[in-house]
Amino acid sequence: MSSLAQAVLAGDRLSLARLLTHVENDTPEGREALDMLFARTGRAHLVGVTGSPGTGKSSLVNQLALSFRKLGQRVAIVAIDPSSPFTGGAVLGDRVRMRDLAGDAGVFIRSMASRGSLGGLAQATVGVAQVFDAAGFELVLIETVGAGQSEVDIARLAHTTLVVEAPGLGDDIQAIKAGILEIADILVINKADRPGVESTERALKSMLDLAHPVQKIFLHHGQRMTIDPVAKPGTETVLWVPPIRRTVATDGSGLPELVTAIREHAAHLRGSGEWQRREKTRLSAEFDLLVQQTLVDRFRAGLPETKFNEIIDSIQNRKISPREALNVLLNGSIQ
């Protein structure tokens, strides 16, 4: 086994930081260590935390880390930071967070800036989560900002996905929520001491009813876990209806209830066999990403820069379409 991987398993924090950088940059050393560490993965609970800007996600993630630390778990935070897609603005975020969690050897925080390449960030996040998993962090909190594809990617990567909302964030937020709700395992209304929290919760509840029509009648009886009412007897599966939890991250209100919901979801996943199914989906998606990256790397390695530029010029002059150009490269003919 690589010495870096060994040092990480032995608990050395500097080696952990170095390995994360290797994995982020997808170096040969990082790849080798990941292969070595892979057999030690599969134990961490990966929790995605997502939601619109202004919901106070980062504070909530810090509070969650503190809460799970009190339960004796080692906690890693992976903050996907889209604030600077080109220059990388991750350092400041780390420093701000460190004030709350500084000096605790059971916490490790890693900010990652968005990459230029589609899939590059998702790939790197998978690797970083695996390193934390192998290094013995029981909880890995993965935080993203945004609306759209990045949330879908989290849902695939995480066992449990938290969607964070806040009262009074504007009009067309409604439109976003409808889709985001589909990936939520737990809904959090943060900043719940603000005006409008009741109407936010009402709106979320009615959207939950739309997103989970099967469980509709059960929701109104206040149950969260229920038996699929349309399944044939003997084939019922336990369904999870996303609970709504109110929090005020700045003073810690509602955190114990949120921690309980996260632990209940983990228990539900393990008890229902869903943990294994999500793991399989996760690993399939990860494998797909790797296939994509590897095949593209190989293709590019075999194509000289001058040849690539000639192709782009022909395309730009509209002499050939992109697909025709690719067919010429792959098959030697335009078809």
Place this chain on the structure above:
Amino acid sequence: MSSLAQAVLAGDRLSLARLLTHVENDTPEGREALDMLFARTGRAHLVGVTGSPGTGKSSLVNQLALSFRKLGQRVAIVAIDPSSPFTGGAVLGDRVRMRDLAGDAGVFIRSMASRGSLGGLAQATVGVAQVFDAAGFELVLIETVGAGQSEVDIARLAHTTLVVEAPGLGDDIQAIKAGILEIADILVINKADRPGVESTERALKSMLDLAHPVQKIFLHHGQRMTIDPVAKPGTETVLWVPPIRRTVATDGSGLPELVTAIREHAAHLRGSGEWQRREKTRLSAEFDLLVQQTLVDRFRAGLPETKFNEIIDSIQNRKISPREALNVLLNGSIQ
């Protein structure tokens, strides 16, 4: 040429709608038509419009379409709708928009729901924009919601990128803006009749100074276009400093000034040679996406489903790492 492509060039709207569906679904018919139409592309001005939820982007895009119609341009709107990544919630959006722009044959609106696959949506958007371009739409407005990767993808696809903000959208919006500013050609403060517009503009200005340090001194003299002050004499390039424009989309205030800024940016791009450079970057990114998709499709077509499931099982049981599994498939050995 395919009859569908011919009908689109002849101006048939039903055929245009059908072709867009083919392109979105990446059918053989859609691919063939795209290849045929590619030689007719390259004339449209592609304008990306992005920003956080709650900024009123959709209303602004509608107003922009109306304004450019008055200038005699044919306008297409591509609304990337992340509201429903899994089920596709694009239809309602179309209907809401149609009320404003209904019955105008010079306007065509297409909503696209987010895809599950990384890159799938970007690929489809490229194709849809090409169809509109070939069909003679002079302006293609591409609207996305979100923060992060999707904006970067737009910046690559569009000639001109508008970043829309609104006063008073919350605390950690600041963090988002810093990165988003880097892709903005024009900054719009919509809902400018709301309180806080002055401080929003001040914040944007100071962040612009950070993002464009070279132009800093010139900004303070109120100029938008300037000569690169650090270039050697004779090698100066004309720089574009993103202007800030205030609008109230609901009543049309500020729209004429925004339209002027968009037209000036197009003139700047063409005059400076930047149009050609962006076109090249755009086409390179498009070619990369196509390479990626084609190689992955071929790989999957050659891998039976049962074999794929066996691999995932071995990975899930931690018998082999994902990269080792891929190496076995590609090279016949683990390395």
